[in-house]
Amino acid sequence: MPKLISARRTSRAVIALVAFVTVTGSAAIASPALADVMQKPFSLNAGQELAAGQAIYSPFNQFDLTMQSDGNVVEYGNGHALWTTHTSGTGNRLLLQTDGNLVVYSAKGKALWQSGSRGTAAELEIGLFADVDLDAQTGEIWSEHPSNYYTATSGDVMTADQALRHEGGLLTLQEDGNLVDERDSKILWSSKTGGARGDSLHVQKDGNVVLTSAKGKALWSTGTAGAGPTVQLTETAKGVVEVVKGSRVLWHAG
Numbered sequence: 001m002p003k004l005i006s007a008r009r010t011s012r013a014v015i016a017l018v019a020f021v022t023v024t025g026s027a028a029i030a031s032p033a034l035a036d037v038m039q040k041p042f043s044l045n046a047g048q049e050l051a052a053g054q055a056i057y058s059p060f061n062q063f064d065l066t067m068q069s070d071g072n073v074v075e076y077g078n079g080h081a082l083w084t085t086h087t088s089g090t091g092n093r094l095l096l097q098t099d100g101n102l103v104v105y106s107a108k109g110k111a112l113w114q115s116g117s118r119g120t121a122a123e124l125e126i127g128l129f130a131d132v133d134l135d136a137q138t139g140e141i142w143s144e145h146p147s148n149y150y151t152a153t154s155g156d157v158m159t160a161d162q163a164l165r166h167e168g169g170l171l172t173l174q175e176d177g178n179l180v181d182e183r184d185s186k187i188l189w190s191s192k193t194g195g196a197r198g199d200s201l202h203v204q205k206d207g208n209v210v211l212t213s214a215k216g217k218a219l220w221s222t223g224t225a226g227a228g229p230t231v232q233l234t235e236t237a238k239g240v241v242e243v244v245k246g247s248r249v250l251w252h253a254g
Contacts, residue, residue, distance in 0.1 A: 040064075046121040049095040058126035062162040063149070065126055067094045073104055073113075075146065077130055078164070079156025079203060082146035085113040096124050100141055102134060117142035129165050154229040158201040169239035173201050179211055179220070181253050183239025189253035191220045207231040207250070209243055222251040 040057040044050065050067035057064045063077035071092035073085040091107025100122040102115040115134060122136040130149035134142040150166035152158065163172040168184045178194030179201060180187060191211055193199065198214025207227025211220040222243050224231060231245045243251040 042125060044094075044096045044124040046096055046098045046100070046123070049093050051093050052091070056124065056126060058130070059128055060159070060161045062128075062158075063126050063130045065124075065132060067092070071104075071106075071112075075126070075130065075132060075144075077146075077149060078151060078158075079153040080148075080151075082130055082149055083132065083144050087112045096122065096134075100134065100136060102142065115142045129163075151232050151234040152203050153232055154203055154205050154207075156203045156233075160197065160199070164233070164235040164241070166235040167237040169235045169237055169241075171235045171241045173199065173211075177211075177213070177219070181235070181239060181241045188239055189241070193219045203231070203233050205229040207243075207245070209233050209251075224250045 040061055041055075042057055042059065044056055050056070050073075052067055052069040055064045055066040058077075063075060063082070065073065065075045067073055069090070071087050071089035073087065073094050074081050075083040085104050087104045089106050089112070092112065093105055095103050095105055097103060098121055099118045100120045101118045102124060103111050104113040106112055117134050120136045120138060120141065122134040122141055124132070124134055126132055130146050132144040133140055150164045150169075152164060158173050160173060160175045163170055165171075169181070170183075171179070171181045173179050174194065175197060176194040177196045177199035179191035181189040193211055196213060199219065200212055202210050202212060204210060204225070206225045207229070208225035209222040210218050212218055224243050227243075227245055227250055231243055231250065233241065233243055235241050241253045242249050
């Protein structure tokens with residue numbers, strides 16, 4: 001089993017969270033207690049592995065890297081798959097070797113996929129914005145940066161402190177329940193729903209994007225019900241959040 005976040009990883013997580021709050025400080029995002037952030041395993045250390053059904057998670061649990069029972073390793077986030085090793089086979093495992101190489105092995109011990117990052121012990125982790133990294137004492141030795149992490153698809157649910165980022169654009173569901181869109185730390189739009197904890201943002205299968213309270217009451221929506229399950233909530237590089245269906249913009253902030 002992957003152990004919970006190490007002391008070194010804890011330090012980096014705190015630094016990452018502080019940096020995240022600093023960058024988005026104009027949106028008045030409050031930093032959560034570390035105990036709230038550390039609910040799930042965030043890293044895989046040298047010599048550890050993921051067996052079928054096991055996973056590691058990003059801060060705020062927005063993204064996860066899962067060793068599936070079908071033998072494929074998949075990163076999920078925002079309601080869809082972001083990256084995969086394209087492997088298959090019952091009994092596969094993902095092993096972070098002590099030499100820094102990340103390898104998917106079959107049940108018979110055959111290497112099916114590898115990062116090719118040999119040379120030094122490392123730690124596997126997922127960043128705030130979906131990047132999968134192997135970090136050693138000397139720095140990053142391998143990484144995977146998914147290209148579609150700034151889009152949420154049908155069925156996705158965003159909770160407090162989760163965000164969609166595209167270059168300088170950032171859409172964040174704050175701890176106080178306000179949904180805030182900004183560009184380079186300048187607030188461009190908000191849902192004006194701040195004031196209560198426990199809100200969540202739902203990309204519904206009917207095409208509507210709805211912000212609900214902890215009790216399930218609808219507080220705000222894009223008014224796009226009826227558009228169907230293929231809609232996407234996306235953050236543009238210009239810092240404008242949109243609901244799109246194919247190439248058609250159904251709603252945008254501002």
